[in-house]
Amino acid sequence: MPNVSNSGISFEIHGKNEKPCIILIHGLGLNKEIWQWLVPTLKKTYHVITYDLYGHGDSINPPETPSLSLFSKQINELLQRINKTKAILIGFSLGGMICRRFAQDYPEKTEALIILNSPYKRSNEAQSAVLNRLAQLKSNGPEATVEDALVRWFSKDFRSKNPKLLNVVRNWVMKNDPKIYPTIYEVLATGLVEITSPNPKIFCPTLVITADEDFGNGPEMAYAIAKEIPKSQVLILKGLRHMALAEAPDTVNKPIEKFLNEVTRVTES
Numbered sequence: 001m002p003n004v005s006n007s008g009i010s011f012e013i014h015g016k017n018e019k020p021c022i023i024l025i026h027g028l029g030l031n032k033e034i035w036q037w038l039v040p041t042l043k044k045t046y047h048v049i050t051y052d053l054y055g056h057g058d059s060i061n062p063p064e065t066p067s068l069s070l071f072s073k074q075i076n077e078l079l080q081r082i083n084k085t086k087a088i089l090i091g092f093s094l095g096g097m098i099c100r101r102f103a104q105d106y107p108e109k110t111e112a113l114i115i116l117n118s119p120y121k122r123s124n125e126a127q128s129a130v131l132n133r134l135a136q137l138k139s140n141g142p143e144a145t146v147e148d149a150l151v152r153w154f155s156k157d158f159r160s161k162n163p164k165l166l167n168v169v170r171n172w173v174m175k176n177d178p179k180i181y182p183t184i185y186e187v188l189a190t191g192l193v194e195i196t197s198p199n200p201k202i203f204c205p206t207l208v209i210t211a212d213e214d215f216g217n218g219p220e221m222a223y224a225i226a227k228e229i230p231k232s233q234v235l236i237l238k239g240l241r242h243m244a245l246a247e248a249p250d251t252v253n254k255p256i257e258k259f260l261n262e263v264t265r266v267t268e269s
Contacts (some may be wrong), residue, residue, distance in 0.1 A: 005081040008060030011051035015043035021084045023049045027093030029173040031057030037249035055180045066184045068101035068194045090114040100195040103202045112263045113206040120221035130189045141178030153243040206232040207259040211240035
């Protein structure tokens with residue numbers, strides 16, 4: 001059963017309270033259920049928090065114009081609610097943008113980052129494609145872009161063999177409020193200016209993961225993100241697309257576990 005904070009944030013707590021805290025930040029149009037493939041692994045060893053971004057899932061709509069800074073403040077409110085002073089952040093896609101913003105806003109509260117399939121400054125062509133999708137959303141709601149998104153997110157073979165899972169993800173996206181969703185999509189479309197060439201710099205240990213077929217958040221972006229974070233490393237997953245965390249959980253989870261063990265020195269007990 002989800003908890004709800006006084007500020008309307010829906011969240012769930014997994015694992016051991018005395019262990020290092022990990023906060024999982026989902027991507028645009030999704031919700032905390034996207035972490036169902038990672039939580040069973042992490043909760044054995046860590047104190048894991050999943051939550052819904054403003055305007056997603058069971059959380060309230062954004063209390064002000066959406067921005068990376070607003071979503072960064074949301075994480076800080078969540079930390080206060082669970083009585084934690086710092087955390088490791090794992091962010092997927094838009095969530096990876098948000099955790100970079102948080103690391104700039106609250107460096108003393110950021111132990112480490114894991115950035116999954118998240119963008120860097122786009123080419124003019126790629127930015128035009130994102131803005132075109134935003135225009136479609138504003139006119140016709142989530143149904144205007146969800147089918148193309150599923151093609152970008154999952155490999156062809158996986159899509160053909162896993163229609164039930166695709167329908168779950170489709171339904172997550174379709175449940176977004178057609179009036180609110182485009183305002184948050186704008187953060188994905190234009191928010192990179194907040195985190196490119198980060199100032200202040202990000203110095204915490206960081207793992208950047210993407211897939212070689214994630215065409216909107218590809219290897220060149222992962223390396224560009226890492227280049228701006230001194231204590232970072234990059235992993236490129238072969239033969240996968242944007243939603244690798246759902247398509248091939250073990251392939252994603254194992255390097256996450258390894259990195260977390262290195263930065264926390266915590267073992268399962």
